[in-house]
Amino acid sequence: MNFIAVIDYDMGNLHSVCKGIERAGITPKITDSPNEIAKAAGIILPGVGSFDPAVQNLRARHLVNPIKQAIADKKPFLGICLGLQILFDTSEEGKEPGLGIIPGKVRRFRSEPYLTIPHMGWNQLEFTQSNLSLWQGLPPNPYMYFVHSYYVDPLDISVTAATVTHGSQTVTAAIAFDNLMAVQFHPEKSSNYGLKSLSNFVSLLKSVQLYK
Numbered sequence: 001m002n003f004i005a006v007i008d009y010d011m012g013n014l015h016s017v018c019k020g021i022e023r024a025g026i027t028p029k030i031t032d033s034p035n036e037i038a039k040a041a042g043i044i045l046p047g048v049g050s051f052d053p054a055v056q057n058l059r060a061r062h063l064v065n066p067i068k069q070a071i072a073d074k075k076p077f078l079g080i081c082l083g084l085q086i087l088f089d090t091s092e093e094g095k096e097p098g099l100g101i102i103p104g105k106v107r108r109f110r111s112e113p114y115l116t117i118p119h120m121g122w123n124q125l126e127f128t129q130s131n132l133s134l135w136q137g138l139p140p141n142p143y144m145y146f147v148h149s150y151y152v153d154p155l156d157i158s159v160t161a162a163t164v165t166h167g168s169q170t171v172t173a174a175i176a177f178d179n180l181m182a183v184q185f186h187p188e189k190s191s192n193y194g195l196k197s198l199s200n201f202v203s204l205l206k207s208v209q210l211y212k
Helices: 014-023 034-039 051-060 064-072 191-210
Strands: 004-007 029-031 042-045 077-080 088-091 102-108 119-124 143-148 150-154 160-166 169-177 180-183
Touching: 004 014, 004 034, 014 191, 029 034, 034 064, 042 064, 042 191, 051 064, 088 150, 119 160, 143 191, 150 169
Parallel strands: 004 029, 004 042, 042 077, 077 180, 088 102
Antiparallel strands: 102 150, 119 143, 160 169, 169 180
């Protein structure tokens, strides 16, 4: 099997993500090389930090087109946290345009009495695509670990794969269509359920490779 590329653009919790993938039986390759991304069988785009520096770093390293090409080629692709948000058109957090792969906007949680922002800690997912490969073997409403002040708001709600509720606000926690998946929570910090979702991603990649 070919390798999984974990994209390095100085905004990701790379080593924790890699450890989670290694537990699923594959050693990923951390890279910022467009050539390596083109050769990879699957792509992971992690991310921690702010929207504008993230997209600026991707553009400075000439990684935007390789990411778009990998998605267009239907390679298994997993975005994590900020790696989900930068796939969208714009963000209320910054002024830079996003990658525009998923139509929609990144919005900030509204203030509510007694509501803590950022949304930080364990919270339950509500699956809207219950048969998604990423969720296989998970209970219906698993707890995952979140750290974010902003959430994605896709124009096409059918791409929403799971939601999460913070205060009175129910927002998109994961998206999926074709071989593109991306999550707001941190699977690498989400104990056994999070590691299971990473293992499911590896299994998807293996099945795609098997039937090529």
